[in-house]
Amino acid sequence: MTQPNWHTKLSHPAQWGGIETAVLDNGAGRGTRIAWINTGTGLRYKVVIDRAMDIADAFYNQYGLAWLSHSGITPPQPFSDKGIDWLRTFNGGLLVTCGLTHVGGPESDAYGERGLHGEISNIPAEIESIIQPDPAIGKMDMSITGIIRQTRVFGPSLELRRTISGTLGQPTIRIHDEVINRANTPAPHMLLYHFNFGWPLVDEGTDLIWKGPWQPRHPDQENFIFVEGNNFRKCPAPLESHSGFGEEVAIIDATPDDSGTCTAGLYNAQLGFALAMRFQKSQLPWLTNWQHWGAGEYVTGIEPGTHPPMGQAKARELNELIFLAPGESRSYNVELEILNTTDKIEHFLNLAD
Secondary structure: OOOOOHHHOOOOHHHOOEEEEEEOOOHHHOOOEEEEEEOOOOEEEEEEOOOOOEEEEEEEOOEEOEOEOOOOOOOOOOOOOOOOHHHHHOOEOOEEEEEEOOOOOOEEEOOEEEOOOEOHHHOOOEEEEEEOOEHHHOEOEEEEEEEEEEEOOOOOEEEEEEEEEEEOOOOEEEEEEEEEEOOOOOEEEEEEEEEEEOOOOOOOOOEEEOOOOEEEOOOOOOOOOOOOOOOOOEOOOOOHHHOOOOOEEEEEEOOOOOOOEEEEEEEEOOOOEEEEEEEEOOOOOEEEEEEEEEOOEEEEEEEEEOOOOOOHHHHHHOOOOEEEOOOOEEEEEEEEEEEOOHHHHHHHHOOOO
8 A cells, every 4th residue: 555655655654544543522421532443544533541451433435334322432430330331331332342251141249249341441541651652663553551440448450451452554453451459468360351343344144253163141941033044143123122132142152273373254255355353362362243124223243252151250260250259360371463455354264174
């Protein structure tokens, strides 16, 4: 996309791309800090600094990639941690982080009360660094790094250090997270990357790409989408049965390649591009596919995680709950890439079952 003599024509790096921070000044999101990141390839997206550096709007050229809920961006509400209050400020967006100690529905037990999907998405980040590209001296990489603290006196006290990075001229988003236990006692840990894709990337006939054995989240209940013989890899038209709380979810034991990398994503043949998601099986062994085809609320989630969204209590019961010792940390890497050439798209499609 770039000409060999671009360096004789570029006055400021922002002509090509980079990171721009701002504060929203109108509507429900007024006062919320954001950062627009432009890769210079048509891929651009909005990081919500005050919401754990989650990603809201995202576009490739003129096409939206993310589903946005009716609420739009709102400021963090750190006490939306009871029952399903989390849904009140669930903006959707390309990424909402779930955790850091609980992923799943509301629950209460001897270890405490936990609301839907945990607390982390309602906590602002402290920005540690913003590194801009400078093509004139050969610096094409850019990044924003912040620290998000999910903490209370007597624990648990977990810290998420998040870096979102990219390279000018490459349609890629790289997320590197490090979760550290800052308390003096062991801390339970669960993490899920709630990626939410919407129209026009998601449309009738869009292919959902993932690989691995699967089962419905509730195999004991009647399922209409995730049943053998149904092509649940093709996005349908809006479904009346998905009005309100209608949805179906598959839990996938993601299959890695020889290097341990799992690949998932979407392909819209009408738009002529695919979105590939890559993550490490050793870090994020599970994948969740959420399908909610409500009219005016048309979305699918492809969500790698340390666990399925089973909740802390179930993970504890199965002896699958992760505990971080004092000072212990875990790292996670997720990459999204836009694929817009025939060979890359064909290779991607061959990864599906």
